[in-house]
Amino acid sequence: MRSFFKTKTAIALALSVAAGTATAEDVEVLHWWTSGGEAAALNVLKQDLEGQGIGWTDMPVAGGGGEQAMTVLRARVTAGNAPTAVQGLGFDIIDWADQGSLANLNDVAAAEGWDDVVPAALQQFAKVNGEWVSAPVNVHSTNWVWANKAVLDANGIAMPETWDDFVAAMDTLSAAGITPIAHGGQAWQEATVFDSVVMSVLGPDGYKAAFIDLDADVLGSDGMKEAFDRMSVIRANVDDNFSGRDWNLATAMVINGDAGFQMMGDWAKGEFINAGKVPGEDFLCFRFPGTSEQVTFNADQFMMFDQGGAVSAEQAALATAILSPSFQSAFNVVKGSVPARTDVSNEAFDACGKKGMADLAAAASSGNLFGSMAHGHANPASVKNAIYDVVTAHFNGEYDSETAVQELVDAVDIAK
Numbered sequence: 001m002r003s004f005f006k007t008k009t010a011i012a013l014a015l016s017v018a019a020g021t022a023t024a025e026d027v028e029v030l031h032w033w034t035s036g037g038e039a040a041a042l043n044v045l046k047q048d049l050e051g052q053g054i055g056w057t058d059m060p061v062a063g064g065g066g067e068q069a070m071t072v073l074r075a076r077v078t079a080g081n082a083p084t085a086v087q088g089l090g091f092d093i094i095d096w097a098d099q100g101s102l103a104n105l106n107d108v109a110a111a112e113g114w115d116d117v118v119p120a121a122l123q124q125f126a127k128v129n130g131e132w133v134s135a136p137v138n139v140h141s142t143n144w145v146w147a148n149k150a151v152l153d154a155n156g157i158a159m160p161e162t163w164d165d166f167v168a169a170m171d172t173l174s175a176a177g178i179t180p181i182a183h184g185g186q187a188w189q190e191a192t193v194f195d196s197v198v199m200s201v202l203g204p205d206g207y208k209a210a211f212i213d214l215d216a217d218v219l220g221s222d223g224m225k226e227a228f229d230r231m232s233v234i235r236a237n238v239d240d241n242f243s244g245r246d247w248n249l250a251t252a253m254v255i256n257g258d259a260g261f262q263m264m265g266d267w268a269k270g271e272f273i274n275a276g277k278v279p280g281e282d283f284l285c286f287r288f289p290g291t292s293e294q295v296t297f298n299a300d301q302f303m304m305f306d307q308g309g310a311v312s313a314e315q316a317a318l319a320t321a322i323l324s325p326s327f328q329s330a331f332n333v334v335k336g337s338v339p340a341r342t343d344v345s346n347e348a349f350d351a352c353g354k355k356g357m358a359d360l361a362a363a364a365s366s367g368n369l370f371g372s373m374a375h376g377h378a379n380p381a382s383v384k385n386a387i388y389d390v391v392t393a394h395f396n397g398e399y400d401s402e403t404a405v406q407e408l409v410d411a412v413d414i415a416k
């Protein structure tokens with residue numbers, strides 16, 4: 001075992017030197033955490049590894065939601081030069097595991113007792129055919145709204161609890177000359193908003209039937225038309241420069257008081273925290289109106305790519321570091337997400353983080369926890385992308401709501 005390991009390390013060193021990338025003692029990590037808040041969180045992981053004498057070769061691929069990162073990953077794997085560790089989401093992890101690209105982490109998982117502490121909702125993506133293939137970092141959820149408290153107070157707006165309250169709040173801000181909704185016009189961001197809107201209109205059973213079971217009747221229902229109509233209302237409340245805007249720049253609009261609200265996953269909280277803002281004082285976090293009991297989640301995980309043998313010592317160290325309770329607390333406090341283990345104290349978390357942890361636990365036990373369509377936890381990428389195309393085309397005025405419903409039914413049918 002030992003000599004095999006030495007040989008493997010020597011080969012890895014020779015290969016990586018030839019490729020001009022990481023040294024054998026480094027981990028090369030491909031990820032899309034490039035915003036201020038994301039980079040601050042990633043730093044927690046880098047420092048943890050550096051403390052163990054493991055170097056870090058950074059392979060950032062900008063682009064929220066990770067689509068660009070996945071394109072780069074496919075090219076690297078095709079070229080026979082997979083990075084050591086790669087940020088991955090949901091069904092993408094299962095795909096890579098099915099293709100035989102991922103190292104087996106069962107020994108690390110057994111030594112660290114992952115089976116007992118990682119919630120079932122995450123294990124369904126981290127464990128494929130009984131093998132642990134990735135290390136869960138966090139749990140994010142997508143059905144949040146972020147608001148600038150001073151802007152709301154100045155305009156006499158209370159936290160909206162229903163869709164009608166929310167529409168009234170948007171109208172008030174509009175009349176006051178403030179952009180109601182900060183939005184970045186990218187397909188994954190529109191899909192993120194759609195997660196919440198569909199949940200609010202169709203409820204948990206409808207969300208599951210539409211996005212997880214891909215039930216054509218529900219995809220083509222009047223409720224789905226109502227969801228598209230609500231997307232049109234949201235579209236009418238964004239500023240003129242929304243096209244192509246990155247999500248963190250939309251968050252900055254709320255931070256700076258240039259807009260009232262942003263619908264975005266709790267990685268947005270990382271931006272508020274990074275800007276020194278305090279929940280309850282400077283900003284508010286609340287569930288999208290009509291989804292207060294539901295959680296649509298996505299979990300970032302690190303897949304360890306098979307480097308031609310057993311999991312390497314560096315990969316094992318990275319996986320162990322990621323799942324350690326102290327790291328789970330330190331990282332997620334900064335990232336805006338909540339721990340991927342059920343046994344981490346909420347003590348270090350701010351009010352939004354504590355709410356996130358409580359909401360997740362409650363949703364899991366009441367059957368209200370669902371994988372996010374927008375972030376690859378409801379379907380494989382082919383279906384997800386088919387939904388993206390329709391939602392984005394509708395948001396940009398290419399389809400009216402009725403056409404969008406029909407296009408959605410057809411696109412999902414072809415993709416599934």
Ligand code: GAL
Binds near residue numbers: 063089298
């Ligand atoms: C999500 C990811 C988050 C956050 C976000 C924006 O897909 O799970 O961690 O990074 O994209 O980049």
